[in-house]
Amino acid sequence: MDTKHYGAGYLMDTGDFLKQLKIHSYTPFNTIKEGVVVDLGCGTGMDAINLANMLGHNVLVVGLDHDKALIEHAKTSSAEVKNVDFVQGEVYQLSFTDNSISGIRMERVVQHLLEAPKMFAEVHRVLREGQPLVIVETIWNSLTFYSKHVDIEAKICHYLTEEKVNNGWAGNKLTSDLLSQGFKQVQLQTFCMVARSKEEANRYLFLDKILLEMVEKEKLSTAEMEEFQNTLDQADEAGCFLVSMNLVIAEAKK
Secondary structure (H helix, E strand, O other): OOOOOOOHHHHHHHHHHOHHHHHHHHHHHOOOOOEEEEEEOOOOOHHHHHHHHHHOOOEEEEEEEOOHHHHHHHHHHOOOOOOEEEEEOOOOOOOOOOOOEOEEEEEOOHHHOOOHHHHHHHHHHHEOOOOEEEEEEEOHHHOEOOOOOHHHHHHHHHHHHHHHOOOOOOOOOHHHHHHHOOOEEEEEEEEEEEEOOHHHHHHHHOHHHHHHHHHHOOOOOHHHHHHHHHHHHHHHHHOOOOEEEEEEEEEEEO
């Protein structure tokens, strides 16, 4: 995104919120008994630590992220885990040799990339033949508020998908992106993220911040924002507030 709204606290919160999705994304690595598994865009390191604990001491899990502060957080959090390592780096130039990695996972990474094909080529280069790649991505245009203001909802989805997020259609395009880079056995599954209160919508989706940002950029009028907020507040008070958005898990093999 053009301006980060997330940090370690947010990533830990959403990690708990999406627990079942995360567990599902770990499953393809169950058969790996040795070698190196990489979690690209590892953030706080939570998923890399979970994978290290799941796979055992014969597998080294390496978490990679471009954010120095998140890497330091991950190192502190993993002090007791011997088979995990965290390095700062970029997904466009991986410091692994060809055909050397036993598995790669990434969550909500592709949506931030301006040169996704370059990253996919690097992943294909370092992954061993027949080994798994797992990608979790957001389907931004699926965001739904279940309000009467469908025109405003459409503006919000358009802003997020086309302007706010660097690569807002990343989740929708995973199948073609993977096949075009030579990956095989591509399979997709979807999960629905649900917020049942205004507080949850702000915690997980930064709803108020996004609406204010849209007004500042003249993508939404103040009157539209206020009317939309009033409708959501009424639903919240009545106990029928609901926001949902789909996420997709793509599994593939080299």
